[in-house]
Amino acid sequence: MTKAINLVLGIFILFAGWQFSESIVKFHAYRDYANASLCLLFFSVAVVLAFSLNRSPNFKRNLVGFLISLSGSVLIVELSLGFLVSTADLDQQRRMIAARNDIDFDVRDRxxxxxxxxxxxxxxxxxxxxxxxxxxxxxxxxxxxxxxxxxxxxxxxxxxxxxxxxxxxxxxxxxxxxxxxxxxxxxxxxxxxxxxxxxxxxxxxxxxxxxxxxxxxxxxxxxxxxxxxxxxxxxxxxxxxxxxxxxxxxxxxxxxxxxxxxxxxxxxxxxxxxxxxxxxxxxxxxxxxxxxxxxxxxxxxxxxxxxxxxxxxxxxxxxxxLRLPNIKAHLKNSAAAFSKKEAMEEFDxxxxxxxxxxxxxxxxxxxxxxxxxxxxxxxxxxxxxxxxxxxxxxxxxxxxxxxxxxxxxxxxxxxxxxxxxxxxxxxxxxxxxxxxxxxxxxxxxxxxxxxxxxxxxxxxxxxxxxxxx
Missing domain, CATH: 3.40.50.1110 (SGNH hydrolase)
Incomplete structure (x- = not known):
């Protein structure tokens, strides 16, 4: 049982590390606050989970249960945002409208x-x-x-x-x-x-x-x-x-x-x-x-x-x-809106x-x-x-x-x-x-x-x- 729990924790550590590397790629490309925050978040998660491997079996069992429950909730949110076509992802909306009108849409990034x-x-x-x-x-x-x-x-x-x-x-x-x-x-x-x-x-x-x-x-x-x-x-x-x-x-x-x-x-x-x-x-x-x-x-x-x-x-x-594209797009959009609001409040x-x-x-x-x-x-x-x-x-x-x-x-x-x-x-x-x-x-x-x-x-x-x- 302990080996199985450690294996599951290892998978979550690898997932957090992969998300960290993805965020690093995006941060170097765009230098934005949202991806910098995601880098910090996933790095912290990976470190905390790595240290948890040395904790008691009971602690790790409870932690795995929490992580599985949290993962399920995150995936539900991701699917819901994708279904609703969040306004944070305008490209996705454009592609859907183009498809309905038989318009070819180039999906490559710049x-x-x-x-x-x-x-x-x-x-x-x-x-x-x-x-x-x-x-x-x-x-x-x-x-x-x-x-x-x-x-x-x-x-x-x-x-x-x-x-x-x-x-x-x-x-x-x-x-x-x-x-x-x-x-x-x-x-x-x-x-x-x-x-x-x-x-x-x-x-x-x-x-x-x-x-x-x-x-x-x-x-x-x-x-x-x-x-x-x-x-x-x-x-x-x-x-x-x-x-x-x-x-x-x-x-x-x-x-x-x-x-x-x-x-x-x-x-x-x-x-x-x-x-x-x-x-x-x-x-x-x-x-x-x-x-x-x-x-x-x-x-x-x-x-x-x-x-x-x-x-x-x-x-x-x-x-x-698993890349959580809809959640990330929503977070990025929200961060940009908050930044704009703060800037405007201070402007003369x-x-x-x-x-x-x-x-x-x-x-x-x-x-x-x-x-x-x-x-x-x-x-x-x-x-x-x-x-x-x-x-x-x-x-x-x-x-x-x-x-x-x-x-x-x-x-x-x-x-x-x-x-x-x-x-x-x-x-x-x-x-x-x-x-x-x-x-x-x-x-x-x-x-x-x-x-x-x-x-x-x-x-x-x-x-x-x-x-x-």
């Missing part, structure tokens, strides 16, 4: 997609987020640098929310622009923002920046996923100092921009863009050296993850249930006001107009508004108080009976092609109105009519 393209001999990289380098800079020529773009001149993978992965070929600075976009001395339209601006999850030519570019060839997209207001200010000051500008559209996403700013405030280097005048990392002058270091960093992380994935001792398949709008005021002066100093574009989240149309969404009226009042014009895309979306149709499968995420078309139309309407009123910034802009428009 790592697998990058790896598959590389096997064909292509230079293929994932999107790089500047926010990933907060307080842990690249060292370039012996100096710390916070990169503000992705890797330049490579095929760059974004995301998949509609069934197919989307990518683009990055420009000479690492942004989502066609080759030659930077050559004009005067830029008609500049867009700064996060992944919504970058064009996440929609095909080339479907994003709102690309749709505006159909009519204004001198258009720049400086959006990168995960960017918040302070990184966006830094991007303007690093890349546009030598340009004349006409319109700069500050694309503000209510879902997480304030949270991003709360995190950016902790970075000493970023803070210098707000506190010092002038301040520059000389990114344009050192772009080649920065790009080399950034490429090497991303390549190293990619190879690390590739090696870590080989540590997975249980393949995906019928035993996938004074910093955002300073950022926008400085951005306005920067744009005006180059002959242009700053326009604030308010981008709504899905939760606004699903009775699940985030803390940022709740602050909408206060935010718009702050911006207008600076003398900056506001384009409220929530009002545009609400002209339709069901604004959720502007999101893939009517689920939380980025805007689909129709949502991007709506935003582009509103921006074009603003520009046409400004031109007609004779109040156009920095002179007339040159419209070109796109085919089929």
């Amino acid at each position: 790592f697998e997609v990058v790896e598959n393209f590389r096997r064909r001999g292509e230079r293929y990289y994932p999107t790089v987020h500047p926010g990933s380098f907060l307080n842990r800079y690249l060292m370039v020529n012996g100096k710390p640098v916070l990169p503000l773009s992705g890797i330049a001149g490579v095929k760059t993978l974004m995301c998949n929310e509609s069934g197919t992965y989307v990518d683009y070929f990055s420009d000479e600075y690492g942004f989502n622009n066609p080759t030659g976009s930077w050559s004009a001395p005067v830029i008609d339209a500049v867009f700064v923002g996060d992944s919504f601006t970058q064009g996440n999850c929609v095909f080339k030519a479907e994003g709102f920046v690309d749709r505006v570019r159909e009519h204004l060839s001198h258009t720049l997209n400086l959006g990168i996923g995960g960017n918040g207001p302070l990184i966006e200010l830094a991007t303007l000051e690093e890349y546009l100092t030598e340009k004349r500008l006409r319109y700069v559209f500050w694309m503000y996403y209510e879902g997480n921009d304030l949270k991003e700013l709360w995190e950016e405030k902790s970075d000493a280097l970023l803070g210098r863009y707000l506190a010092e005048k002038p301040f520059s990392q000389n990114i344009v002058a050192n772009k080649d050296a920065i790009n080399r270091e950034l490429t090497a960093f991303v390549e190293k992380r990619f190879q690390e993850r590739k090696g870590l994935q080989q540590l997975e001792i249980m393949p995906k398949g019928p035993l996938e249930l 709008l004074v910093v955002l006001r300073e950022i926008l005021a400085k951005a306005k002066l920067f744009v005006q100093g180059r002959g242009g107009e700053l326009v604030f574009v308010y981008l709504p989240e899905f939760g606004r149309y699903n009775d699940q508004r985030s803390s940022g969404a709740i602050m909408k009226e206060k935010m718009i009042e702050l911006v207008r108080g600076l003398g900056v014009n506001v384009l409220d895309m929530d009002l545009a979306f609400r002209r339709f009976p069901n604004p959720r149709v502007f999101f893939p499968f009517e689920l939380p995420g980025h805007y689909n092609a129709e949502g991007n078309r709506m935003i582009a139309a509103e921006i074009k309407g603003y520009l046409l109105k400004a031109e007609a009123s004779g109040q156009a910034a920095a002179g007339k802009i040159s419209w070109q009519r796109a085919a089929g428009s």
Whole structure:
């Protein structure tokens, strides 16, 4: 009997150790709080169970009974979450809806997609987020640098929310622009923002920046996923100092921009863009050296993850249930929501006001107009508004108080009976092609109105009519 009990305890120890290794793999890949907590939990369980092997037979018998009962309860919860399709796993919901509508859905993760393209001999990289380098800079020529773009001149993978992965070929600075976009001395339209601006999850030519570019060839997209207001200010000051500008559209996403700013405030280097005048990392002058270091960093992380994935001792398949994917997804989602709530409670709008005021002066100093574009989240149309969404009226009042014009895309979306149709499968995420078309139309309407009123910034802009428009 004692041998049987020890065998069962050994199985539980191996299970805890396996879960620990799985969590380590995910933590190294995503550096998130949820997987760090799971690492600590399963490591502690494995250690406690290992020490219990030396306890009395009666203690071990009771412990095994408790563990079996607990395991049964955990599996019931896992199955229940899977049956209910928890909102924590949006990918699962998208796949189910796609299947019901006979839509092919690529189930690979981004790592697998990058790896598959590389096997064909292509230079293929994932999107790089500047926010990933907060307080842990690249060292370039012996100096710390916070990169503000992705890797330049490579095929760059974004995301998949509609069934197919989307990518683009990055420009000479690492942004989502066609080759030659930077050559004009005067830029008609500049867009700064996060992944919504970058064009996440929609095909080339479907994003709102690309749709505006159909009519204004001198258009720049400086959006990168995960960017918040302070990184966006830094991007303007690093890349546009030598340009004349006409319109700069500050694309503000209510879902997480304030949270991003709360995190950016902790970075000493970023803070210098707000506190010092002038301040520059000389990114344009050192772009080649920065790009080399950034490429090497991303390549190293990619190879690390590739090696870590080989540590997975249980393949995906019928035993996938033991990975507890639904419980982990729910915990990760809950941790992210808690983090966002805590951040918002501590946030002070004074910093955002300073950022926008400085951005306005920067744009005006180059002959242009700053326009604030308010981008709504899905939760606004699903009775699940985030803390940022709740602050909408206060935010718009702050911006207008600076003398900056506001384009409220929530009002545009609400002209339709069901604004959720502007999101893939009517689920939380980025805007689909129709949502991007709506935003582009509103921006074009603003520009046409400004031109007609004779109040156009920095002179007339040159419209070109796109085919089929």
